[in-house]
Amino acid sequence: MRKGRATREKLMDIAEVAVLSKGFGATSIEEIIAEAEITKSGFFYHFKDKNELARALLQRYLETEDRILDNLFDRASELHDDPLHAFLIGLKLMSEMMADLPSGHPGCLVATYCYNERLFDRDVQEINREAVLRWRARFLAVFEEIAAVYPPSDDVDFEALADMVSTIVEGGIVMSKAVREPKVLAEQIMMLRSYIKLLFLPVQN
Amino acid sequence: MRKGRATREKLMDIAEVAVLSKGFGATSIEEIIAEAEITKSGFFYHFKDKNELARALLQRYLETEDRILDNLFDRASELHDDPLHAFLIGLKLMSEMMADLPSGHPGCLVATYCYNERLFDRDVQEINREAVLRWRARFLAVFEEIAAVYPPSDDVDFEALADMVSTIVEGGIVMSKAVREPKVLAEQIMMLRSYIKLLFLPVQN
DNA sequence: CTTTTACTGCACCGCCGGTGCGGTTTTTCA
DNA sequence: TGAAAAACCGCACCGGCGGTGCAGTAAAAG
Secondary structure, three states: OHHHHHHHHHHHHHHHHHHHHHOOOOOOHHHHHHHHOOOHHHHHHHOOOHHHHHHHHHHHHHHHHHHHHHHHHHHHHHHOOOHHHHHHHHHHHHHHHHHOOOOOOOOOHHHHHHOOHHHOOHHHHHHHHHHHHHHHHHHHHHHHHHHHHOOOOOOOOHHHHHHHHHHHHHHHHHHHHHHOOOHHHHHHHHHHHHHHHHHHOOOOO | OHHHHHHHHHHHHHHHHHHHHHOOOOOOHHHHHHHHOOOHHHHHHHOOOHHHHHHHHHHHHHHHHHHHHHHHHHHHHHHOOOHHHHHHHHHHHHHHHHHOOOOOOOOOHHHHHHOOHHHOOHHHHHHHHHHHHHHHHHHHHHHHHHHHHOOOOOOOOHHHHHHHHHHHHHHHHHHHHHHOOOHHHHHHHHHHHHHHHHHHOOOOO
């Protein structure tokens, strides 16, 4: 019961690393079980097929990401009462967190799954879609709260602005991986922060 | 001689669609030759192995992308002499181009290759890396030209700003694919445009 | 009309995803 | 402590795929 959980987690840890560096289709069950030192039968005891592994991987990933985001912006809110400044602090914390990843961000499963869409059945794709829509809703709420206090300097759609947070992170991860410079992701988040500042902070002069 | 080129292009067209929707590892040579109505021997006449297909795909993709970017910003420059306004027009044109893609952006090979890094040898990865660095150089030149005329409202690193263009496009593609809303990519490019406006355009009041 | 190009056909190898099932060890909990 | 449930192992088998090698051939170019 407890042991099974541990083995399952181990399989998923190994699979996640492989999927993020080779794609889902190129990740063989054979290599996963070899690294986990388990038999193929053992693997299929935990996951009835590869698609179930995909679903489990994505769900676990999304849960930890949500927890990290909650934690990060909660901490930021404790550092400043004002919604705008709290969010700016949150972005700074996020940037620092990304910069502290020793060998760069390992990659986002949401992005991988997008570029592997044909490999998954509808429900896995739907989980992915709804996760991104939750991110949209999360940041939309933040920006509406900010806009209630600070009138924006440009007429922007707040849904698009909310999406921009995810866009920058997803794009930043790709860029970091492509040029092999982990700092690019952290810098891009700071660029987003610069935009939010210019958009909502009253001009100082 | 001419016939061979056509077959090669056909194989690459089929492969590119498959790679962008399933990843490189999950794209089988078998399915490519089935769709192209050719034999496996015929395939290996054109590409000595799968890695050479990968290289050819990437190189062709990068060439067409560069041509599209050249064309787009050249057209923009013809519409306005000022570097800032020309670039803002360029972003608008880019956004409209993305919005006009009937079933959304098919995906970027650079991003796919990032999330499939372990599948390719060093030289393919290096081609990918240098392509992104060329994008950086391209937009860096643009922003330096703009900054020579318009002092930026915030102290930003121009290399990071240059990377932001690619970041927004890469991230926007992922977001569009994830939520299955082609317009998201076009909107994100307009968000970038909004930032550039706030960053360089003198405050109007 | 010969050379080059662009293929076809076939045989073969080893790996992989996946299925099925029977047996065994380990853990849990009553 | 001991039975039940959980967590595996072993093995056999299937079809598909990446890839190699090579001999032969149709078509286009010169």
